Amino acid sequence: MLTNYAGLGIILIWGMVFPTLLLLLAKLFYPKNPTPVKLQTYECGLETQGETWVQFKISYFMYALIFVAFDVETIFLYPWAVKFQSLGLFGIVEMFIFIAILLIGFWYAWKEGALEWM
């Protein structure tokens, strides 16, 4: 088992090495003559105006908040799903209560308009 996880480390290292090798390979071929105009930020034929890193729309943040709640739920649901068949009726009822509580929260977010894209 531990060897399996050590294998993941090897794969991680490959994941870093392989793109680096590709970059080094390409470095042998591509021309290198950067000019100030070439390094400008891309815009459709104009010069870019103002700051890019500004405050962003709130609705992205609302979605992220609900996502966190649901994502944590999935972490609880997966072990339950694995053991589901041996837990019997107790497991079913227990998890349905858990899902019901979450659904109430989901319904509240829906009602308050957190799921609306404005």
Place this chain on the structure above:
Amino acid sequence: MEKSFFNTIADALRNWLMNGLGFSDTAAQLTATAIWTLVVILFILMNLIVLVWLERKFSAFFQQRRGPNRLGPAGFLQFPVDIVKVLGKEDIIPANADKTVFKIASTCLFITTILAWAVIPLGDGVILADLNIGLFYFLAIGSTATVSLMMGGFSSNNKYSLIGGMRTVAQMISYEIPMIFSLLGVVMMVGSLRLSDVVAAQQNMWFIVPQAIAFLVYFVATVAETNRGPFDLAEGEQELVAGYFTEYSGIRYAIWMIAEYGNLVAVSTIASIMFLGGWNAPFGLTFIPGFVWLLLKIYFMIFLFMWVKWTYPRIRIDHLMHFGWKFLIPVSLANILVTGIGIYVYRLIIG
């Protein structure tokens, strides 16, 4: 049959490392993993060559054009020539960009792709790391792809990239929940997260039959997860140029593409394994090896992805979010409840 073929090579390799070179057991296994990882990377690259050609041919077919047809038979050699072109393109890093993040973003996406491939079996026992939490690991690693896309979008210091990156994150986190929920039904029926157990449980019936709704939810959710049309708002050409990789050029752009197509093949493989029976042969046609069946199923899924992409127009972002949150999540949750009750009733009847 193919099991013995692949496993013979794997055993021979391990024997050679242990006896020929005097490696210890663990070292031999790790070295073998390193070699097999390279094989998987090459598999992804081979798929990339075929997929780019197929994508262009299919899009041409659906739009009544001819597609690439100059180089090689039916334009098949177009992509190798494109690789040479990409290698010769200058690697431009914008002066205003956050240079460190900009440089490592595409590599990060490639790392998540190759790590997700670690638990995906391509045949019985043909797997890099046979974890007992395989599916959970795949979903966990798959969700970290969002971070690298955001890195690419944010570091470019370009408005198109930033909006593209933000949209990608919003879209991917929204569709990740229905995707995870849709796979839960299958896990409940199997009772294991190891992907080879899932395939073994499908010998008599593919899970697409009892879990048809879950399959449809998974399909729609993965189209959005891989940022493909009609959900490719993150890189909508008309409004955002190319989304989060607007500023990328040359080989860094190619690494984005390798990772994206690697993800596409990965989610198609998971769909084939979870719903379409993996390497089980349908109708008792066992004389064709399981690896071939799995490849056929993967390419069937990829064909569906391409078909959808080139048939439907891009949808609006508010429709996209509403569809994900207000339709797919309730449907996939209901699927879990129905599956739970269904299994319970079935076991009551069976006894």
